[in-house]
Amino acid sequence: MQISLQGKPFTLLHEKALYNNDESLLIIADVHLGKVNHFRKEGISMPLNAQQGDYLNLKQLLDKVTPKKVYFLGDLFHSDYNYDWHHFEALISCYTDTDFTLIKGNHDFVDVEKFERLGLHIVKDLIEDKHFIYSHAPVSYEHNKLNISGHIHPGISISGRANQSVRIPCFYLKDNLLLLPAFGTLTGLYKMDRTASAHIYVVLPGEVKKL
Amino acid sequence: MNAPTGFGKTYAIWFGVLQNYFARKKRKAGLHCLWLTPLRALSKEIYYSTQQVSDELGLDYEIAMRTGDTTQKERQRQKKKMPQGLITTPESVHLLLAQKGYNETFKNLEVVVVDEWHELLGTKRGVLIELALSRLKAINPKLKVWGISATIGNLEEAKEILLGTGQGKSKLIRSTLEKQIEIETLLPDQIEKYPWAGHLGITLLDKILPVIHNSNTTLIFTNVRSQCEIWYQRLLEAEPELAGQLAIHHGSLSEDVRLWVENALHDGLLKAVVCTSSLDLGVDFRPVDSVIQIGSPKGVARFMQRAGRSGHQPGAVSKIFFLPTHSLEIIEGSAMRHAIAHKQIEQRVPYIRSFDVLIQFMVTLAISDGFRADELYNEIIKTHCFESVSREEFNWCLAFITKGGKSLDNYDEFHKVVVVDDVYRVVSRKVAMRHRLNIGVIVSDSMLHIKFLGGKRLGMVEEWFVSRLNPGDVFWFAGHNLELIRIKDMTAFVRKSTKGKGVFPSWQGGRMPLSSQLTDAIRIKLDEYYNRKAKDIEQIKLIPLFDRQEKVSHLPHVSELLIEKAHTKEGYHVFVFSFEGRNVHEGLSSLFAFRIAKIKPMTFSLGFNDYGFELLSDQEIPIEQALENGLFNTEHLSADIYASVNINEMAKRKFRDIATISGLVLGNYPGKQTKTRHVQANSELFFQVFTDYEKDNLLLQEAFDEVMTFQMEQVRLVKALERMQGQKVIIKQLEQLSPFCFPIFAERFRDQLSNEPFDVRVRRLIEQQGE
Numbered sequence: 001m002q003i004s005l006q007g008k009p010f011t012l013l014h015e016k017a018l019y020n021n022d023e024s025l026l027i028i029a030d031v032h033l034g035k036v037n038h039f040r041k042e043g044i045s046m047p048l049n050a051q052q053g054d055y056l057n058l059k060q061l062l063d064k065v066t067p068k069k070v071y072f073l074g075d076l077f078h079s080d081y082n083y084d085w086h087h088f089e090a091l092i093s094c095y096t097d098t099d100f101t102l103i104k105g106n107h108d109f110v111d112v113e114k115f116e117r118l119g120l121h122i123v124k125d126l127i128e129d130k131h132f133i134y135s136h137a138p139v140s141y142e143h144n145k146l147n148i149s150g151h152i153h154p155g156i157s158i159s160g161r162a163n164q165s166v167r168i169p170c171f172y173l174k175d176n177l178l179l180l181p182a183f184g185t186l187t188g189l190y191k192m193d194r195t196a197s198a199h200i201y202v203v204l205p206g207e208v209k210k211l
Numbered sequence: 212m213n214a215p216t217g218f219g220k221t222y223a224i225w226f227g228v229l230q231n232y233f234a235r236k237k238r239k240a241g242l243h244c245l246w247l248t249p250l251r252a253l254s255k256e257i258y259y260s261t262q263q264v265s266d267e268l269g270l271d272y273e274i275a276m277r278t279g280d281t282t283q284k285e286r287q288r289q290k291k292k293m294p295q296g297l298i299t300t301p302e303s304v305h306l307l308l309a310q311k312g313y314n315e316t317f318k319n320l321e322v323v324v325v326d327e328w329h330e331l332l333g334t335k336r337g338v339l340i341e342l343a344l345s346r347l348k349a350i351n352p353k354l355k356v357w358g359i360s361a362t363i364g365n366l367e368e369a370k371e372i373l374l375g376t377g378q379g380k381s382k383l384i385r386s387t388l389e390k391q392i393e394i395e396t397l398l399p400d401q402i403e404k405y406p407w408a409g410h411l412g413i414t415l416l417d418k419i420l421p422v423i424h425n426s427n428t429t430l431i432f433t434n435v436r437s438q439c440e441i442w443y444q445r446l447l448e449a450e451p452e453l454a455g456q457l458a459i460h461h462g463s464l465s466e467d468v469r470l471w472v473e474n475a476l477h478d479g480l481l482k483a484v485v486c487t488s489s490l491d492l493g494v495d496f497r498p499v500d501s502v503i504q505i506g507s508p509k510g511v512a513r514f515m516q517r518a519g520r521s522g523h524q525p526g527a528v529s530k531i532f533f534l535p536t537h538s539l540e541i542i543e544g545s546a547m548r549h550a551i552a553h554k555q556i557e558q559r560v561p562y563i564r565s566f567d568v569l570i571q572f573m574v575t576l577a578i579s580d581g582f583r584a585d586e587l588y589n590e591i592i593k594t595h596c597f598e599s600v601s602r603e604e605f606n607w608c609l610a611f612i613t614k615g616g617k618s619l620d621n622y623d624e625f626h627k628v629v630v631v632d633d634v635y636r637v638v639s640r641k642v643a644m645r646h647r648l649n650i651g652v653i654v655s656d657s658m659l660h661i662k663f664l665g666g667k668r669l670g671m672v673e674e675w676f677v678s679r680l681n682p683g684d685v686f687w688f689a690g691h692n693l694e695l696i697r698i699k700d701m702t703a704f705v706r707k708s709t710k711g712k713g714v715f716p717s718w719q720g721g722r723m724p725l726s727s728q729l730t731d732a733i734r735i736k737l738d739e740y741y742n743r744k745a746k747d748i749e750q751i752k753l754i755p756l757f758d759r760q761e762k763v764s765h766l767p768h769v770s771e772l773l774i775e776k777a778h779t780k781e782g783y784h785v786f787v788f789s790f791e792g793r794n795v796h797e798g799l800s801s802l803f804a805f806r807i808a809k810i811k812p813m814t815f816s817l818g819f820n821d822y823g824f825e826l827l828s829d830q831e832i833p834i835e836q837a838l839e840n841g842l843f844n845t846e847h848l849s850a851d852i853y854a855s856v857n858i859n860e861m862a863k864r865k866f867r868d869i870a871t872i873s874g875l876v877l878g879n880y881p882g883k884q885t886k887t888r889h890v891q892a893n894s895e896l897f898f899q900v901f902t903d904y905e906k907d908n909l910l911l912q913e914a915f916d917e918v919m920t921f922q923m924e925q926v927r928l929v930k931a932l933e934r935m936q937g938q939k940v941i942i943k944q945l946e947q948l949s950p951f952c953f954p955i956f957a958e959r960f961r962d963q964l965s966n967e968p969f970d971v972r973v974r975r976l977i978e979q980q981g982e
Binding site: 040047083202209 | 615627895
């Protein structure tokens, strides 16, 4: 779905990512790779193959969009180093022409050096340009740009006649903040408010729809 | 041993225990008798009773308590030197089994007494007891096990479950004494003016004031905690003189508050207490001479137990008043009397194959002295719960705790239990510590403490309730009008308010279905009306209502099944009155919806109560055609039930407890949440992941099995369908809603069922948003 942010053309992708058309920049939040192995190390049994979908989705998305640049808005790799890193390494090395940047999140504890060895740029807090602020968590200071962030894992509950309801992930735009849905499959949803001033774009199988 | 309350069961067993000990010439040191109770309050009572014997006879037999409240110092003291008698709970025994060298602790144990076994049976705490006993019997093959139980429908089976399938003789001792119970239904003056639907019953408040005044002390039982809070408040408003003599008691109040009420009750300081099932059990409140049950008691055993709270002395009559909350419910007073007279008392259905509890138990043993697979397997299959567990299934559990499932990946980093020289052990202190905190099977929602600014604890409410309040908002809790000041570290700080208004908290939690014993009795009582044999006061009161039902629809004979159809602005309704309890109706409604939707695709909204259920759709429901196609067929039943959407949702809810008990999801510890957050995932995620990637996961299957046994009550559901096949179906098209269907129509709790694909459904929902 095409939308305009700060006068610039963007695409809301049903793969749960945002694309900045002018800059050929793909923006992805909260992938949480390595989560399965992190849990397993702690003695909590999640099936090993439960994360495969994430790698596959990521690969398919990169192949479809072929962006010049990719920003990961934090929580790319869940907690510290574990064996999943090798899968990540294998994936990233297929895209030598793409410029990857990670804005660190609260779950990213892997060494900066390990990322840099893979050619990723690491940014501690945020990336700011003329119109936008890209960050992991929404920034807390006053500004007059658009803050694009992750961290929240926004979702919305839709109800209709005869007491029916569903909960689905969404893009959530309110005032000068755009929240991206979490990309990873092993993530939960945080239920957002349906205030009138919020623009809500729900993610459905195969498309994004404005509420 | 089975006898009515107040006949001296405790002493009957305790003197036997003492005799067993003192008859020996050589008395061994250490723990001799373990007495297990389901409640801390009960532990105290047993402690005082047994200690009194030791004191007055000057016996050298030390008794101690060990519950969640026991101080660290006292625990250390017990560890050094165990008393002869230990009164404790199922969870505390498992914590003892999690201590290194527990073999030594239980070396000379001779007797285990399980008190109120009927309460534990039919819960996973009962499974904890079965497992603990299997281990203790392995240490002491000559262990004597006593069970104490109130009267239930399957007493013989209860005995066998407790004892397991091992060697040894057993005996059931039953008292021939019977407790006299007198039931009086509090009736509205004019049945025509009493509401057709409702759960609260406040309209009859005037009727209970005389009962309170004419009694010494009255216990007022409500079915849920929110109802308890509301009744307490309304009673005080109606009769301000009761202030100071009226108290409130339910499971979410703090231990201090509850203890104060219990002591005041015991000492005869209170005129009345509004309570929930928290006062069902054990503790003897001699001053109580009247009991009031507000709303359907749902089961005969439960009603008798509550009645037995009054007239606790041997030979005394138990007097109970029943207050129906809507007009049709009046029939239950009459049905209850019938069921008690004919000794129709419910069975307790035990849990079987609870792999979550087994997995927890395995890790418990692994953090203390470790276990060997063959030995443990041979022990657990002697319990009723795990009798049918195959070696392959047991091996799956072993793999689950050592390899995190059946993964074969060489690079797997899973770490929990390790095998050293064939012994399964936990070596990581972190794993051991986390497991100790997780021992137990009672899973609660995320709860917040309610505290005064001064620090006094009032109790707990669910997080979602407080999250809807802002500082300054006023709500009722523990009988106080409270203002929310702030929320910090999972605690809501409050101060007393004088506004006198405010919302009442509610707690989520299962609602009990009406038991089949009661529904059978209701059918008999309706039939008596039909045959003009009605003579109970309740039945006579209901005649105008039944006449009206007959006029606008039909009053079903016992050999008939009534189906009502109606068309309102909400859509097309079909009501079916099968009188099978809300669980079976939940199952039947989704089954029928699924089968009808085979005729043409449609989405239903489902409603149900204990008497019947409703299908609602925006299209006309082809019920006649569905009947011709075999709506009541019991063939393909499991497949049809599994195909309906709801079973997944139900299983997901059951899986919440299973995930916590088996250690996948860490329990909620107020104040300690931050430390565990990075390994905290909700059970829904696990449910989804297992469904997608590990269909044969035993914990996942357990969730579905539990739904079939306890939620759908499969056995009862099949019987219901079979009965329907033999009944004559009467279909009535209603011009106006009938007294039967109105309570279901008015229910706010509804489920939905659809055979349309997910995205089609969501897209339509989105379209409806725009309208």
